[in-house]
Amino acid sequence: MSGSYFSGIFGKSPVKPLQQHMEKVVSCVSELVPFTRAVLASDKEAYTLHQQNIVEMENEADILKKELRLRLPSSLFMPIDRRDVLEVLTMQDMVAGSARDVAGLIVGRDMRIPKSMRKSYRKLVKQSVNACKQAYVAICELDELIETGFGKVERKRVGRLLIKLDTIEQQTDEQQVALRNELFKLENELHPVNIMFLYKVIDTTGNIADRAQRVGSRLQLMLAR
Amino acid sequence: MEFSLWYLGLAAVFGLFMAWGIGANDVANAMATSVGSKALTIKQAILVAAVFEFAGAFLAGGQVTSTIRKGIIDATQVIDDPELLVFGMLAALLAAGVWLLVASRKGWPVSTTHSVVGAIVGFAAVGIGVESVYWSKVVTIAASWVISPLMSGVLAFLIFMSVQKLILGSKDPLANARKYVPFYIFAVGFILALVTMLKGLKHIGLDLSYGESVMVAAASGMITMTIGVLAIKRIKIIPNEDSDFRFANVEKIFGILMIFTACGMAFAHGSNDVANAVGPVAAVVSIVKNGAVVQESALSTWILLLGGIGIVIGLATYGWRVIQTVGRRITELTPSRGFAAELAAASTVVIASATGIPVSTTHTLVGAILGVGMARGIGALNLRVVRNIMLSWLVTLPAGGILAIVFFFLLKAIFYRGAAI
Numbered sequence: 018m019s020g021s022y023f024s025g026i027f028g029k030s031p032v033k034p035l036q037q038h039m040e041k042v043v044s045c046v047s048e049l050v051p052f053t054r055a056v057l058a059s060d061k062e063a064y065t066l067h068q069q070n071i072v073e074m075e076n077e078a079d080i081l082k083k084e085l086r087l088r089l090p091s092s093l094f095m096p097i098d099r100r101d102v103l104e105v106l107t108m109q110d111m112v113a114g115s116a117r118d119v120a121g122l123i124v125g126r127d128m129r130i131p132k133s134m135r136k137s138y139r140k141l142v143k144q145s146v147n148a149c150k151q152a153y154v155a156i157c158e159l160d161e162l163i164e165t166g167f168g169k170v171e172r173k174r175v176g177r178l179l180i181k182l183d184t185i186e187q188q189t190d191e192q193q194v195a196l197r198n199e200l201f202k203l204e205n206e207l208h209p210v211n212i213m214f215l216y217k218v219i220d221t222t223g224n225i226a227d228r229a230q231r232v233g234s235r236l237q238l239m240l241a242r
Numbered sequence: 243m244e245f246s247l248w249y250l251g252l253a254a255v256f257g258l259f260m261a262w263g264i265g266a267n268d269v270a271n272a273m274a275t276s277v278g279s280k281a282l283t284i285k286q287a288i289l290v291a292a293v294f295e296f297a298g299a300f301l302a303g304g305q306v307t308s309t310i311r312k313g314i315i316d317a318t319q320v321i322d323d324p325e326l327l328v329f330g331m332l333a334a335l336l337a338a339g340v341w342l343l344v345a346s347r348k349g350w351p352v353s354t355t356h357s358v359v360g361a362i363v364g365f366a367a368v369g370i371g372v373e374s375v376y377w378s379k380v381v382t383i384a385a386s387w388v389i390s391p392l393m394s395g396v397l398a399f400l401i402f403m404s405v406q407k408l409i410l411g412s413k414d415p416l417a418n419a420r421k422y423v424p425f426y427i428f429a430v431g432f433i434l435a436l437v438t439m440l441k442g443l444k445h446i447g448l449d450l451s452y453g454e455s456v457m458v459a460a461a462s463g464m465i466t467m468t469i470g471v472l473a474i475k476r477i478k479i480i481p482n483e484d485s486d487f488r489f490a491n492v493e494k495i496f497g498i499l500m501i502f503t504a505c506g507m508a509f510a511h512g513s514n515d516v517a518n519a520v521g522p523v524a525a526v527v528s529i530v531k532n533g534a535v536v537q538e539s540a541l542s543t544w545i546l547l548l549g550g551i552g553i554v555i556g557l558a559t560y561g562w563r564v565i566q567t568v569g570r571r572i573t574e575l576t577p578s579r580g581f582a583a584e585l586a587a588a589s590t591v592v593i594a595s596a597t598g599i600p601v602s603t604t605h606t607l608v609g610a611i612l613g614v615g616m617a618r619g620i621g622a623l624n625l626r627v628v629r630n631i632m633l634s635w636l637v638t639l640p641a642g643g644i645l646a647i648v649f650f651f652l653l654k655a656i657f658y659r660g661a662a663i
Contacts, residue, residue: 022349022350022351022627022630022631023270023271023274023351023568023572023604023608023631024274024278024567024568024571024572025624025627026608026611026623026624026627026628026631027571027572027574027575027620027621027622027623027624028621028622028623028624029622030574030620030621030622031621031622032621090624090626092624092625092626093622093623093624093625094615094622094623094624094625095621095622095623096615096618096619096620096621160487161487161488161489163618163619163620163621164410164487164489164576164578165406165410165411165415165489166402166403166406166410166411166617166618166619167618168406168410168411168412169411170411170412170413171411
């Protein structure tokens with residue numbers, strides 16, 4: 018078809034697929050909330066199902082990630098750095114990976130969370146999911162950033178979103194510390210291997226927020242250019 | 243001349259064919275930006291293209307036509323044998339037409355302008371003699387093919403930066419869009435009218451001084467601005483219509499602006515590209531009519547009309563489909579970007595038209611789009627395609643030239659009976 022070469026100059030923008038990927042990651046991570054609820058209720062059937070959902074969505078995110086990577090040939094000229102796009106993508110993917118790890122750990126060892134830790138752990142999960150959602154909100158601003166040509170007002174707006182993300186992440190850090198203290202107190206009562214793995218669950222759950230925050234810092238780098 | 247009627251007939255047919263080809267293919271690139279950004283529906287785009295291509299061709303197409311007709315070849319070289327020039331111009335038309343047909347079938351990025359100029363230079367250098375080409379003029383034209391995309395790129399960059407500063411990047415983009423967009427609309431009307439007044443209108447009996455031209459241009463800018471303001475008032479602003487994308491309402495206002503730049507783009511395209519079809523026809527007609535090469539003869543208005551009509555027919559029969567196809571693929575270009583690219587490209591092309599320099603509208607538009615991209619305005623641009631488009635004229639020139647040489651000797655073998663005197 019004639020004229021097709023002209024439309025060819027418009028490459029496929031990575032923004033929408035990047036947002037779609039993050040959307041998938043958020044729904045994957047959000048599944049941790051009902052999962053944790055089921056774990057705390059010792060409802061094995063339910064939490065195995067939720068874990069399967071998490072794994073499935075993580076896989077779907079993985080496929081989106083690979084598609085997006087293929088879409089970014091080096092001849093593409095973009096308002097955002099190719100490397101930044103790929104790094105944000107990797108970070109987003111790692112968020113989903115952490116969620117999968119948490120669920121895998123708990124299901125794999127059929128773990129029980131000690132009673133005194135339950136409330137705090139549920140809070141940590143919730144806040145980690147929030148961090149993830151907040152990162153998604155920031156990623157959703159990419160359209161607007163490009164629309165305004167990275168205008169000052171819009172950059173500030175995204176900056177504010179990222180500050181909120183940092184705050185959420187800090188809260189998860191504090192929650193982790195509290196949980197570890199709680200676990201430390203229980204160390205005499207529990208089996209050493211279980212203790213080890215409980216520390217690991219806390220760590221990995223905290224990782225979700227950590228990585229979500231790193232999605233944000235990558236976005237910040239895009240703004241700085 | 244023995245075959246005068248033949249020559250006239252062939253010129254008209256080839257010229258119409260060429261104009262048809264321009265309307266069928268070339269216009270699409272100019273109009274698709276507006277369709278892609280949804281500023282115009284396909285029907286509106288065709289209407290705009292038909293009216294403004296025609297107006298551009300008729301009102302402002304004279305300068306470039308005269309360059310194509312007599313600016314590239316020194317016709318005094320064939321004063322004894324004007325038929326050679328007839329063969330040459332016919333061959334050039336046929337060569338460019340055929341080459342364009344082949345290239346568009348294959349999806350190659352070629353330009354009408356480059357094909358025609360290549361064809362004319364080709365037949366003249368080989369068929370008449372190397373010294374018969376005004377090489378300095380050819381160099382100027384070739385240089386303009388580099389300069390015009392560059393210039394429109396810089397213009398588009400600046401226009402888009404101003405849009406970012408004044409509107410998109412401001413605290414209240416919607417209010418500022420209402421405030422500033424009318425000025426851009428004014429600029430569209432003013433620039434187009436001014437350039438047309440200064441250069442183009444003598445042949446319809448309107449000869450204005452510089453001062454008068456500026457006044458008329460300002461008036462027409464005001465008129466377009468008023469229409470624009472009224473249109474903007476009619477837009478329905480839906481608060482938070484699409485929370486996913488907060489600039490939907492602002493883009494609607496730019497959509498109005500883009501209707502005007504689309505008109506400008508069509509006008510500019512008509513003013514420059516009609517010459518590709520009509521210039522050689524005019525040369526043939528003038529030789530046949532006078533029986534000799536007459537450098538000073540005026541351009542017949544009906545020839546410009548012929549070109550304009552050909553373009554509109556091309557648009558109606560085939561071009562609309564191409565516009566639709568291309569438009570569907572370039573949705574990345576939202577009105578706020580599309581207008582910047584179109585305004586820059588249209589201004590550049592119209593200035594080139596007024597100076598009588600044949601440039602490629604598509605290349606100029608590509609340059610403008612790159613300019614917007616440089617201002618971080620477009621999601622992604624495929625630089626490889628851009629490079630191919632820009633380099634394509636290196637291929638197109640010899641291709642048009644060689645084809646023209648072949649057709650030239652073919653026509654000569656059929657019609658030539660020896661020198662007239």
